[in-house]
Amino acid sequence: MINDFYQSLCFKLKLFLDVILTNKKMKKIVFALVATSLLMTTVTQAQEEIKNNDFKRWQVRLRGIAVVPNESANIGIIGGDVAISNAFVPELDFTYFFTKNFAAELILGTAKHDVNTVGSDISAIGGPTSFDVDLGSVMLLPPTLTAQYHFFPLKEKKFKPYVGAGINYTLFYNVKEGDVVKDVEYDNAIGFAAQIGFDVMFDDTFFVNFDVKRLFLKTDVSVNATNLAEGLIIPAQVEINPWIIGLGFGMKF
Incomplete structure (x- = not known):
């Protein structure tokens, strides 16, 4: 039963990724979200570094x-x-x-x-x-x-x-x-x-x-x-x- 569950989950994830990667608009949205997340992480780290060296x-x-x-x-x-x-x-x-x-x-x-x-x-x-x-x-x-x-x-x-x-x-x-x-x-x-x-x-x-x-x-x-x-x-x-x-x-x- 557990194997059936994982196989079903993997199949659904594959379908989801196929839809995203074949849809240009969805691909841009995903890339934008990933880029925004990375940028926010970088900014947060930079702010923390500035805070630690702000003296x-x-x-x-x-x-x-x-x-x-x-x-x-x-x-x-x-x-x-x-x-x-x-x-x-x-x-x-x-x-x-x-x-x-x-x-x-x-x-x-x-x-x-x-x-x-x-x-x-x-x-x-x-x-x-x-x-x-x-x-x-x-x-x-x-x-x-x-x-x-x-x-x-x-x-x-x-x-x-x-x-x-x-x-x-x-x-x-x-x-x-x-x-x-x-x-x-x-x-x-x-x-x-x-x-x-x-x-x-x-x-x-x-x-x-x-x-x-x-x-x-x-x-x-x-x-x-x-x-x-x-x-x-x-x-x-x-x-x-x-x-x-x-x-x-x-x-x-």
Whole structure:
């Protein structure tokens, strides 16, 4: 019985197709319906693709940042610790969105810091057993690249938090050794970075931003104090590990 049913169904379908294919008017109608269906499917897929990519991929921010070192040091020969001053400077950063959620950020900024030892023993050269040695100042240029995940990508959301992690390469330059020692050298260094922050949108283009980063940064330092004692070179390993706290405005494009 089932075979009879399928044979009857196939026969009817064959008759239906024969009628359509031998009737020019019906053939045009069928082709028109098929073409319309394919076109609507293509348009729907294109609209979905546009919807998925309907966002501005670039944004730029101008922030004021506080660079707050969380310093410590292992100082040879004279011992003691290190103190590094805070700095307040402008900073520029660029962000590119690969998707609505995933992005990469590059920050550019430079800061000047005053440096001195704390509680060093310089009795071997006729000084006190606890003395703060002025090591002058140094400029830091720490370009930092982070991969970010942005929450709430919908345009309707004004508050857009994000988290990120990446890598930092710090250049030490324009070293001023001060009036006590002859010279100070800092090794450029690579470190890791972590961040958290949020944007508050004014509209689809402009926004205000708050951002906190932590750089895990360590450098080797060599202090040339041969002006104080013959052959006196003081090595040190310094962990700077600064917090970078920023507030500013941004624009998407």
